[in-house]
Amino acid sequence: xxxxxxxxxxxxxxxxxxxxxxxxxxxxxxxxxxxxxxxxxxxxxxxxxxxxxxxxxxxxxxxxxxxxxxxxxxxxxxxxxxxxxxxxxxxxxxxxxxxxxxxxxxxxxxxxxxxx
Amino acid sequence: xxxxxxxxxxxxxxxxxxxxxxxxxxxxxxxxxxxxxxxxxxxxxxxxxxxxxxxxxxxxxxxxxxxxxxxxxxxxxxxxxxxxxxxxxxxxxxxxxxxxxxxxxxxxxxxxx
Numbered sequence: 001x002x003x004x005x006x007x008x009x010x011x012x013x014x015x016x017x018x019x020x021x022x023x024x025x026x027x028x029x030x031x032x033x034x035x036x037x038x039x040x041x042x043x044x045x046x047x048x049x050x051x052x053x054x055x056x057x058x059x060x061x062x063x064x065x066x067x068x069x070x071x072x073x074x075x076x077x078x079x080x081x082x083x084x085x086x087x088x089x090x091x092x093x094x095x096x097x098x099x100x101x102x103x104x105x106x107x108x109x110x111x112x113x114x115x116x
Numbered sequence: 117x118x119x120x121x122x123x124x125x126x127x128x129x130x131x132x133x134x135x136x137x138x139x140x141x142x143x144x145x146x147x148x149x150x151x152x153x154x155x156x157x158x159x160x161x162x163x164x165x166x167x168x169x170x171x172x173x174x175x176x177x178x179x180x181x182x183x184x185x186x187x188x189x190x191x192x193x194x195x196x197x198x199x200x201x202x203x204x205x206x207x208x209x210x211x212x213x214x215x216x217x218x219x220x221x222x223x224x225x226x227x228x229x
Contacts, residue, residue: 032215043206090159104149
């Protein structure tokens with residue numbers, strides 16, 4: 001069965017510093033991978049998604065992620081964090097095909113706190 | 117802009133009571149989902165549907181029923197609410213295809229006392 005692990009429950013970062021959030025997935029084959037963000041008291045919004053192809057994916061608000069099949073990872077990065085990036089970030093994996101295609105399995109989430 | 121609307125935004129229910137959470141989408145999407153969010157557990161799939169008048173069990177369906185009377189509407193029903201069902205519930209919709217984006221509602225905060 002597909003699964004996602006986000007090993008860091010909380011990350012604190014200074015405004016202007018770089019950020020990396022880790023995501024490891026378990027899936028037989030090549031998956032679709034996603035990063036979603038949840039701002040306080042809101043639903044989730046898509047940051048970026050990976051299709052088989054270029055391993056580095058660009059997203060909104062300066063975020064990017066890199067897929068590694070050998071490491072079963074899909075880490076999220078941002079070069080310079082802004083206070084508005086204070087949120088919870090979720091990694092998710094989706095099956096490719098079949099009747100259940102698009103069923104997303106989410107990781108536990110990483111709470112990002114931005115300090116000045 | 118894809119739109120998913122949930123109601124109510126929050127609800128307090130008594131143990132053993134019946135609770136219905138509603139979701140409406142204007143995206144013309146076939147797939148709709150109900151997720152539950154608990155601290156430290158991310159989002160877990162309760163029920164989903166890929167066509168009107170049909171629902172499927174997700175990963176944690178026990179204690180929940182779902183209803184999809186039309187393409188636009190998808191309800192989650194707790195026949196006998198329990199304390200353990202206190203959580204935030206999210207509805208989402210998406211088009212066909214495994215890479216399609218999920219569009220989420222703003223959530224319903226349910227407290228069972």
